[in-house]
Amino acid sequence: MSFTGLWAVGAVPDAEVAALPGRFAHLEGEWTMPPNYAADLTWWLSGGDREPYFTPEPTPAARRFAAFARSGGPSAPAVAAMKEAGMDLLHDAGRAGDTEGSAAFVAAARKGDPAVALCYGLGAEAAARLPGWFGDFLLTTAEARTVLPYAESVLAVAGPRRTEILARIDAWMSAMSDDPGFDARTLLDGPLRVLRYAAANGLGAVGVTDSY
Numbered sequence: 623m624s625f626t627g628l629w630a631v632g633a634v635p636d637a638e639v640a641a642l643p644g645r646f647a648h649l650e651g652e653w654t655m656p657p658n659y660a661a662d663l664t665w666w667l668s669g670g671d672r673e674p675y676f677t678p679e680p681t682p683a684a685r686r687f688a689a690f691a692r693s694g695g696p697s698a699p700a701v702a703a704m705k706e707a708g709m710d711l712l713h714d715a716g717r718a719g720d721t722e723g724s725a726a727f728v729a730a731a732r733k734g735d736p737a738v739a740l741c742y743g744l745g746a747e748a749a750a751r752l753p754g755w756f757g758d759f760l761l762t763t764a765e766a767r768t769v770l771p772y773a774e775s776v777l778a779v780a781g782p783r784r785t786e787i788l789a790r791i792d793a794w795m796s797a798m799s800d801d802p803g804f805d806a807r808t809l810l811d812g813p814l815r816v817l818r819y820a821a822a823n824g825l826g827a828v829g830v831t832d833s834y
Contacts, residue, residue, distance in 0.1 A: 624732065624733060624800075625732075625733060625833045625834065626730050626731065626732050626733075626734075626833065626834055627730065627731050627732075627733070627734045627735040627736060627738075627799070627831070627832075627833050628728065628729070628730045628736075628831065628832045628833065628834065629728070629729045629730075629735075629736040629737040629757045629829070629830075629831050630709070630712045630726070630727070630728045630829070630830050630831075630832075631712075631726070631727045631728075631757075631812065631813045631816045631817075631827065631828070631829045631830075632711070632712040632725060632726040632727070632816060632827070632828055633724075633725040633726070633816055633819050633820035633823065633825040633826070633827055634711040634712070634714070634820075634825060634826050634827070634828050635711075635825060635826065636762055636763040636824060636825055636826045638711055638826065639711075639760055639761065639762050639763075639826030639827075639828065640762050640826070642704050642707055642708070642760060643700070643704065645703075645704075645707070646699075646700040646703040646704055646707070647700060649698075649699040649700045649703060650699065651698055651699035651700075652698065653696055653697065653698045654696070654697055654698070655696050656690075656693035656694065656695065656696075657693075658690075659690075659693065659695070659696070662686065662689075662690040662693075663690070665686070666687060666690060666746050667746050667750070670683060670686070670687065670746070671687070671742070671745045671746040671747075671749075672745065675687070675742070675793070675794075675797075676793055676797045678797065679797070680797050680798060684794075684797070684798065687738075687742065688735070688738060688798060691735070691737075691738040691741060691756045692735060692738065692756075694755070694758075695755040695756075704760060705758060705830060708760055708828040708829075708830050709830045709832065711828055712726070712828055712830060720819070724815045724816065724818070724819040725816065725819050725820075725825075726816065727808075727812035727813055727815065727816050729808055729809060729812065731795060731799045731800075731801040731804055732799060732800040732801050733798075733799050733800040733801075734795055734798060734799025734800070734801050734804070735798075735799075735831070735833075736757075736804075736809060737756050737757025737758075737809075737829075737831050738756055738757075738794075738798075739791050739794040739795050739798070739799075739804075739806075739809065740757075740791060740809040740810075740813075741756055741757075742790060742791070742794045743787045743788070743790040743791035743794065743806070743809070744776055744787060745790075748776040749776075751772040751773065751775060751776050752769075752772070752773055752776065752777075753765070753769045753773070753829070754829060756831065757829050757830075757831040758829055758830060758831055759827070759828070759829040760826075760828055760829075761820070761826055761827045761828070762826050763820065763821070763824050763825060763826055765826075766817055766820045766821045766825070766826060766827045767821045769817070770817050770818065770821045773813070773814055773817050774814065777810045777811075777813065777814040778810075778814060779810070784810070787806075787810065788806045788807065788810075791804075791806035791809060792804075792806050813829070
């Protein structure tokens with residue numbers, strides 16, 4: 623079955639971000655955990671990110687990480703509702719004063735997951751410095767300014783480290799999507815550009831992954 627994986631990141635009004643949790647706090651329902659969540663998280667953080675993933679075909683480690691990252695993490699009805707509302711906010715993320723396209727970033731790949739590819743490229747330790755869960759996050763202005771230095775430390779890289787990350791992203795997209803020509807550089811530069819714009823302009827920031 624064919625699908626296109628999407629990762630959208632945008633700078634949005636701070637007041638809208640701050641109001642979202644209160645809008646959905648009344649929703650009933652228990653928190654749920656994906657199957658094997660604890661074991662997979664421990665594996666990923668304890669060296670699973672450095673196991674052989676491609677030989678050149680995807681290995682069990684690659685498939686395990688893909689399933690874990692796509693599982694959505696711990697969730698509840700309020701979380702699902704906020705994610706949907708976050709996507710609605712992203713539809714208006716572009717701003718008239720944003721002449722360089724810094725307020726929004728979108729990556730799409732056929733049968734692929736751009737945010738997952740970035741996290742594989744970075745590795746577990748570096749990916750943990752990014753906000754949210756594998757591309758999904760909701761930040762007020764204050765939170766965007768707090769996480770920005772951490773995001774810069776892993777995304778604004780140069781030299782051999784940048785080359786290594788891009789090579790890992792390329793390997794993931796070549797083996798785990800139908801978009802082997804995907805420009806890996808956009809996954810380092812695009813989200814960081816949005817976070818910097820949000821922090822500099824008193825805006826919140828939203829990241830949402832989806833597939834269609």
